[in-house]
Amino acid sequence: MTDNLKIIERITQQEYKFGFVTDIEQDTFPPGLDEDVVRRLSQIKQEPDWLLLWRLKAYRHWKSLTEPDWAKVMYSPIDYQSISYYSAPKKKKELESLDEVDPELLDTYNKLGIPLEEQKLLSGVAVDAIFDSVSVATTFKDELAKAGIIFCSFSEAVKVHPELIKKYLGSVVPITDNYFAALNSAVFSDGSFCYIPKGVRSPMELSTYFRINASNTGQFERTLIVADEGSYVSYLEGCTAPMRDENQLHAAVVELVALDDAEIKYSTVQNWYPGDKEGKGGIYNFVTKRGACRGRNSKISWTQVETGSAITWKYPSVLLQGDHSIGEFYSVALTNNYQQADTGTKMIHIGNDTRSTIISKGISAGKGQQTYRGAVKVMKNAAHARNYSQCDSILIGDKCGAHTFPYIDVRNPSAQVEHEATTSSIGEDQLFYCNQRGISAENAVSMIVNGFCKDVFNELPMEFAVEAQKLMEVSLEGSVG
Amino acid sequence: MIIINNLHAKIDGKSILNGINLTVKPGELHVIMGPNGAGKSTFANVLSGKPGYEITEGSVQYLGKDLLAMSPEVRACEGLFLSFQYPIAIPGVNNMYFLKAAMNAIRKYRGDSELDAMDFLKVIREKLKEVNLDDSFIKRPVNEGFSGGEKKRNEILQMIVLQPTLSILDETDSGLDIDALRTVAEGINNFRNSDRSFILITHYQRMLDYLEPDFIHILLDGKIVKSGDKSLALDLEERGYSWVKDQSSQLPKA
Numbered sequence: 001m002t003d004n005l006k007i008i009e010r011i012t013q014q015e016y017k018f019g020f021v022t023d024i025e026q027d028t029f030p031p032g033l034d035e036d037v038v039r040r041l042s043q044i045k046q047e048p049d050w051l052l053l054w055r056l057k058a059y060r061h062w063k064s065l066t067e068p069d070w071a072k073v074m075y076s077p078i079d080y081q082s083i084s085y086y087s088a089p090k091k092k093k094e095l096e097s098l099d100e101v102d103p104e105l106l107d108t109y110n111k112l113g114i115p116l117e118e119q120k121l122l123s124g125v126a127v128d129a130i131f132d133s134v135s136v137a138t139t140f141k142d143e144l145a146k147a148g149i150i151f152c153s154f155s156e157a158v159k160v161h162p163e164l165i166k167k168y169l170g171s172v173v174p175i176t177d178n179y180f181a182a183l184n185s186a187v188f189s190d191g192s193f194c195y196i197p198k199g200v201r202s203p204m205e206l207s208t209y210f211r212i213n214a215s216n217t218g219q220f221e222r223t224l225i226v227a228d229e230g231s232y233v234s235y236l237e238g239c240t241a242p243m244r245d246e247n248q249l250h251a252a253v254v255e256l257v258a259l260d261d262a263e264i265k266y267s268t269v270q271n272w273y274p275g276d277k278e279g280k281g282g283i284y285n286f287v288t289k290r291g292a293c294r295g296r297n298s299k300i301s302w303t304q305v306e307t308g309s310a311i312t313w314k315y316p317s318v319l320l321q322g323d324h325s326i327g328e329f330y331s332v333a334l335t336n337n338y339q340q341a342d343t344g345t346k347m348i349h350i351g352n353d354t355r356s357t358i359i360s361k362g363i364s365a366g367k368g369q370q371t372y373r374g375a376v377k378v379m380k381n382a383a384h385a386r387n388y389s390q391c392d393s394i395l396i397g398d399k400c401g402a403h404t405f406p407y408i409d410v411r412n413p414s415a416q417v418e419h420e421a422t423t424s425s426i427g428e429d430q431l432f433y434c435n436q437r438g439i440s441a442e443n444a445v446s447m448i449v450n451g452f453c454k455d456v457f458n459e460l461p462m463e464f465a466v467e468a469q470k471l472m473e474v475s476l477e478g479s480v481g
Numbered sequence: 482m483i484i485i486n487n488l489h490a491k492i493d494g495k496s497i498l499n500g501i502n503l504t505v506k507p508g509e510l511h512v513i514m515g516p517n518g519a520g521k522s523t524f525a526n527v528l529s530g531k532p533g534y535e536i537t538e539g540s541v542q543y544l545g546k547d548l549l550a551m552s553p554e555v556r557a558c559e560g561l562f563l564s565f566q567y568p569i570a571i572p573g574v575n576n577m578y579f580l581k582a583a584m585n586a587i588r589k590y591r592g593d594s595e596l597d598a599m600d601f602l603k604v605i606r607e608k609l610k611e612v613n614l615d616d617s618f619i620k621r622p623v624n625e626g627f628s629g630g631e632k633k634r635n636e637i638l639q640m641i642v643l644q645p646t647l648s649i650l651d652e653t654d655s656g657l658d659i660d661a662l663r664t665v666a667e668g669i670n671n672f673r674n675s676d677r678s679f680i681l682i683t684h685y686q687r688m689l690d691y692l693e694p695d696f697i698h699i700l701l702d703g704k705i706v707k708s709g710d711k712s713l714a715l716d717l718e719e720r721g722y723s724w725v726k727d728q729s730s731q732l733p734k735a
Contacts, residue, residue: 422572428532429569435553436529436563437583437639438590447582451573451622 028087033080035059038186041086045155045189048162058175058185065179071342072371072403073311075247075284083218083249085187143203149233150195151206154222157193164195168226172255172292172319180251180286180313184220188253191222196231196262205461207236218249225255227262229295234265234461247275247310251286260295260322265303267460269468271475272308279338279367282310289316290346293325293354301328302345303459305468307475310339315373317346320354320382327356330456332468334475335368335400344374344405349385349415358389361453364400365476375407378415385415394452395425396445396476446473482507482647482678483528483548488539489703490527497523499703500539505647508675510692513682514714515700516722521682522566524700525651528680529563530556543647557583558590562645564636566652570625576635577619580605580642587643605642612638612668629656637668648672649680654688666691686718699725 029037038059042052067078144151150161158165175185192208208223227233237254250272256264266289275282285308291300302316318327329345347356362370370393378385393402404421426448434444449472450457457465483505490498497520505511515521527534528541530553541548548556571579584604585595596604605619612634624632633653640648650669654662666688669679681694689711697713698705699722707713707725717725 424572427569430571432531432553433565433569433571434579434583436531436557436565437579437643438554438557438586439582440554440586443582443586447574447579448571451571451575451578454573 029084031082031084033059033083033085033187037085041187041189044086045158047158050166051158054170054175055186058182059187061176062179062182062186065182067179071313071373072369072405073313073340073342075311075340078247078249078284080183085218085220086189088189144206147200147203148197149200149202150193152193154188154191154193154224157224161193161195164226165193165224168224168255168257169222170255172257172290173253173288178288181253181288184222184251184253184288187218188220188222191224191252193223194225194233194235196225196227196233198228199230200228201231202233205234205236207238209238218251220250221252223252223254224257225264225266226257227259227264227298229259230261231259232263232265235267236461237266237268238271247282247284248273249284249286250309252288254287254289254316256291256300258291258293258295258298258300258325261297262295263299263301264291265301266291266316268302268304268306269471270304270306270308270312271471273310274308274339274475275310275337277337277366279310282339283308285309285312285314287312287314289314290319291317291327292319293322293327293351295322295325296351297324298322299326299328301326301330301459303328303330303456304332304343305456305460305471306331306333306341306343307471309341312339312341312343314341314343315345317348318356319348319350320356320385321350322354323351324353325351326354328459329356329358329360329374330459331360332363332453332456332472333361333370334363334472335365335370336475337366337368339366340369342371342373344372346375346377347387349376349378349382349387352381352383352385354382354385356385356387358387358391359455360389360391361456362391362393362402363396363449363452363472363476364393364402365396366400368400369403370401371403371405373405373407375409376417376419377407378410378412378417380411382412383414385412385417387415387417389417389419391419391421392452393421393423394449395423396449398425445476449476482509482544484542485528486540486542488524488527488541489537490523491535491537492523492533496537497534497703498527501700501703501705503698503705505678505680507646507678508673509695510673510679510681512689512694512697512714513680513700513705514684514697514717517684519700520703521700522651523703525563525566525649525680525682528556528649529553529561554586555590557643557645558587560644560646562640562643562648564633564640564648564650564653566655568624568627568632568636570627571623572625574623575620576623577601577605579623580619580639583639584643608638608641611641611671613664614638630658630661633657633665634661634668637665641668641672646676647678647680649682651682652684653681654683654685662688663691686714689714701725 035056038055042055173181175182194206196202225235258264272283272285293300300318306312316329320327327347333341333343335341345358358374360372362372364370372391376387391404395402402423406419408417410417426445431441431444435441450469457468460468485501485503488498488501513521536549581601588595614634653665657665694711697709699707
């Protein structure tokens with residue numbers, strides 16, 4: 001192995017920074033899943049009957065399904081009976097303000113750089129923090145309330161805004177949608193809910209921060225965002241988890257609804273624990289994310305930076321129902337060491353004059369395997385639909401892989417669909433070329449990778465873009481040799 | 482400038498350089514000529530520190546320092562520049578960003594302050610004219626979709642921007658039409674001064690019509706077998722490498 005390959009290895013083998021465990025007392029269900037667990041969960045959360053029935057229906061449906069195996073990922077079978085389906089930090093009473101949050105928890109979020117404390121509120125991002133199964137804090141609530149925006153934990157929304165939850169829960173991702181969505185519907189424990197009323201532009205970025213802490217637990221959160229007519233919201237999502245030897249399951253569902261002239265911009269920086277250099281441990285990230293552009297001229301934009309998880313199975317999609325609606329998907333996914341990702345999007349054109357854009361950038365290093373899987377579907381009655389897809393992959397080193405599976409299904413002759421794909425590698429020759437111009441191998445890799453991801457980073461909100469760029473550098477450290 | 486003493490190098494266990502001796506003084510332009518497989522590119526690669534080669538014997542003093550002990554990027558920062566025979570593309574990284582990163586890496590190494598984008602733009606605009614390239618050139622990704630001539634001119638552009646003390650030009654003349662050849666040669670001539678040295682590797686005499694080399698060396702089987710002035714290149718053009726081979730086989734073994 002030559003020196004440059006060694007540098008590639010070194011750069012891609014940096015340690016995970018967020019792998020600490022918070023020592024906190026927790027209420028955790030014993031492992032196992034049956035109807036009783038679903039009932040107890042619903043009971044703890046003091047849910048209305050309709051929701052319990054909805055969960056049970058989902059559970060029964062889930063039981064009738066088998067785990068999908070079409071994704072290009074390999075893992076030993078998940079034992080759903082060995083997972084605990086609920087874990088929450090112990091608390092004595094309802095929290096009134098951040099001051100009452102366990103200092104251990106706040107400390108955890110501080111370590112992660114999440115602005116929960118008052119002094120950090122100046123940074124202007126409203127945060128809902130989810131710790132294992134429950135939401136621990138939501139900031140900026142009052143200020144948002146003045147604008148009429150509802151931003152709270154899912155549990156609270158079920159209590160305070162049942163009519164909205166009843167109307168929209170499962171309306172984009174039905175319980176029967178897929179195996180992991182059905183499981184989530186049965187056992188989801190918390191999440192974030194957001195409603196932007198007619199004509200309101202959210203005065204700040206809304207953000208949810210997810211943290212898995214307890215061992216042997218799954219995290220099943222649910223996010224629902226409804227943007228009413230003419231409204232706009234930009235939503236950020238971040239996630240980390242401790243380093244543990246066993247694999248942990250994360251099966252979330254995110255539903256977005258945009259009504260007439262509404263716009264939702266949803267950005268994710270996913271940095272769940274990816275497992276160690278030998279591929280031990282790490283999060284199994286099986287997530288269903290979908291947005292419905294229900295109204296005319298509505299727009300939903302997904303931007304994701306996926307650097308974590310041992311396995312990622314995720315296809316943020318848009319149903320373009322309203323005429324003139326727009327769907328966008330911008331993705332950077334990085335797989336290093338033994339990480340595997342099968343990710344992409346679905347753009348379903350239903351209304352007339354609908355447009356979609358897909359920009360996917362995959363980076364594989366170490367022994368990482370990465371698949372882009374994307375579907376563009378133009379229905380029979382969708383006149384003048386347009387899609388542009390661009391899927392680029394870059395390989396660092398010679399032991400990783402990149403795969404592209406585009407599915408295109410066009411049933412209306414007026415559609416225009418374009419697909420472009422490239423695969424390249426950061427070769428030793430490129431590194432040597434940079435070295436010969438005085439640029440170190442590590443800077444060269446980060447320059448090449450950032451150049452490669454530029455189109456997607458440009459779509460992220462400013463502070464997130466900087467974070468994403470740093471994250472890429474960290475995730476790649478040890479990857480160049 | 483550089484003193485190369487009895488340099489031996491192997492790649493994949495095969496000996497390519499078999500004892501090269503060469504001294505280049507400041508301001509001199511040396512030309513290395515030789516048939517395919519003589520070790521010309523290996524020589525350039527070994528001097529610039531390309532991974533994969535094993536140095537089995539010999540030493541290289543560069544500005545009084547041990548060149549072979551330096552990493553490739555340190556060699557570059559110390560003022561050694563290689564104009565690549567086949568410059569590689571770096572998609573997504575624009576030429577300007579790349580050159581700025583290179584220039585600032587070198588400046589940082591030397592303890593100079595880094596240039597910001599505006600200052601750098603001023604520098605590069607000036608240099609672009611010298612190699613007959615327009616502004617749009619620096620916004621394109623490094624070497625991606627460049628024609629053969631553009632790639633070579635880009636190498637020369639990098640050279641005159643980075644201002645190396647020793648430039649090794651590996652077949653910078655190959656694949657160029659006559660106009661591009663002249664532009665490249667002019668770029669080199671304008672850049673020459675009494676402090677800067679050059680090692681030019683080439684197959685052909687034609688580039689030498691535009692340059693004033695101080696020495697011509699003929700490389701054969703990893704050794705310099707004949708050295709002379711400019712007229713040697715003309716002799717070679719006329720009589721071919723077999724003439725040198727015959728001569729060298731008659732030489733007593735050292």
